[in-house]
Amino acid sequence: MVKQNYHSKLLEEAVDQIATLPGIGRRSALRHALFLLSQPKENVKRFVEAIDDMRSRVEYCPVCNMIADSGVCPVCSDVARDRETVCVVESYSDVISIENTGQYKGLYHVLGGVISPMDGVGPSDLPIAELVQRVASGSVREVLLALDTNMEGETTSLYIYRKIEGYGVNVTTIARGVSFGDELEYADELTLGRAIRDRRNFEIA
Amino acid sequence: MVKQNYHSKLLEEAVDQIATLPGIGRRSALRHALFLLSQPKENVKRFVEAIDDMRSRVEYCPVCNMIADSGVCPVCSDVARDRETVCVVESYSDVISIENTGQYKGLYHVLGGVISPMDGVGPSDLPIAELVQRVASGSVREVLLALDTNMEGETTSLYIYRKIEGYGVNVTTIARGVSFGDELEYADELTLGRAIRDRRNFEIA
Numbered sequence: 406m407v408k409q410n411y412h413s414k415l416l417e418e419a420v421d422q423i424a425t426l427p428g429i430g431r432r433s434a435l436r437h438a439l440f441l442l443s444q445p446k447e448n449v450k451r452f453v454e455a456i457d458d459m460r461s462r463v464e465y466c467p468v469c470n471m472i473a474d475s476g477v478c479p480v481c482s483d484v485a486r487d488r489e490t491v492c493v494v495e496s497y498s499d500v501i502s503i504e505n506t507g508q509y510k511g512l513y514h515v516l517g518g519v520i521s522p523m524d525g526v527g528p529s530d531l532p533i534a535e536l537v538q539r540v541a542s543g544s545v546r547e548v549l550l551a552l553d554t555n556m557e558g559e560t561t562s563l564y565i566y567r568k569i570e571g572y573g574v575n576v577t578t579i580a581r582g583v584s585f586g587d588e589l590e591y592a593d594e595l596t597l598g599r600a601i602r603d604r605r606n607f608e609i610a
Numbered sequence: 611m612v613k614q615n616y617h618s619k620l621l622e623e624a625v626d627q628i629a630t631l632p633g634i635g636r637r638s639a640l641r642h643a644l645f646l647l648s649q650p651k652e653n654v655k656r657f658v659e660a661i662d663d664m665r666s667r668v669e670y671c672p673v674c675n676m677i678a679d680s681g682v683c684p685v686c687s688d689v690a691r692d693r694e695t696v697c698v699v700e701s702y703s704d705v706i707s708i709e710n711t712g713q714y715k716g717l718y719h720v721l722g723g724v725i726s727p728m729d730g731v732g733p734s735d736l737p738i739a740e741l742v743q744r745v746a747s748g749s750v751r752e753v754l755l756a757l758d759t760n761m762e763g764e765t766t767s768l769y770i771y772r773k774i775e776g777y778g779v780n781v782t783t784i785a786r787g788v789s790f791g792d793e794l795e796y797a798d799e800l801t802l803g804r805a806i807r808d809r810r811n812f813e814i815a
């Protein structure tokens with residue numbers, strides 16, 4: 406599609422910028438821009454300031470690299486959590502997903518990415534040395550690797566495993582299996598095979 | 611869903627604000643916020659400034675009420691357009707849709723809304739008097755009413771028709787019919803009935 410001329414450079418620039426958001430096309434971007442244009446100026450001011458403040462003022466936890474307003478994050482400073490288990494995730498949104506399950510009470514280590522030679526991301530670009538340091542300090546008993554099962558994720562998991570295996574820490578990974586609600590018929594062979602190998606005693610829910 | 615605690619008030623406020631956009635839930639809002647957080651500060655500055663500038667500086671054409679950077683809009687000032695035809699639309703996005711067809715060369719009159727007693731919008735809240743003035747000036751030969759076919763749109767069309775019928779102007783409306791690609795079987799009776807009544811000579815495309 407040829408770039409639309411919107412009769413207003415100001416509108417055009419706003420649409421261009423909104424369309425940089427992931428999954429937002431120019432059509433939706435125009436809808437959002439016109440919505441913002443229809444809102445009271447104070448609301449748009451608040452909208453703009455919230456984003457500006459977030460980008461310029463958010464910090465990262467010096468322990469786990471998670472988003473935090475300042476200093477050590479609320480998870481790392483929560484004494485009620487299991488401080489001997491560290492879950493390694495790629496991004497902060499994975500933390501949110503895991504927290505939402507209510508099944509995990511340990512700490513985190515947010516990599517902020519995975520090893521990906523194609524994108525020029527090597528091990529030294531990620532806070533892996535910091536993870537090794539946490540493990541080496543002796544306070545960690547289990548490292549739960551919760552990275553994606555694509556090539557980059559597997560590579561990163563293996564790299565981390567090699568770096569920490571010498572410290573006598575228990576390295577685990579999340580269970581793979583057939584999702585609730587999925588039909589066996591449509592499960593891929595790898596997943597189904599792993600689900601059968603890792604079968605468990607029947608539980609009455 | 612209980613409001614998620616994001617371990618950062620700054621992130622939370624940004625997510626809240628992004629989630630005010632139409633059709634954006636908190637999950638997508640988080641994705642957008644984390645995306646903005648991952649971008650260089652200059653990019654986010656440009657993002658924020660584009661929206662801020664748009665909201666604070668955009669003006670509306672004094673003739674047709676369309677979005678314009680300043681003064682009379684590019685459509686109203688384009689002498690190559692058919693200046694005797696005025697298309698009445700609800701919003702600026704309708705202008706974009708009509709311009710994209712390449713089938714319309716006249717001018718516009720953007721109402722910025724429709725008569726809707728439920729939402730407290732009466733005729734005096736819309737620039738209908740300005741439209742009547744354009745018609746009364748004698749320079750308009752045709753007014754094309756291109757409002758939605760819901761109750762508010764029909765009410766507004768009828769109200770405008772009554773206001774301008776005395777000026778000897780030709781009042782038209784866009785054709786209703788079965789959309790290209792739609793199956794007759796699934797067309798509603800009103801649309802199909804109108805399409806049969808308004809049948810045309812067969813054209814070889």
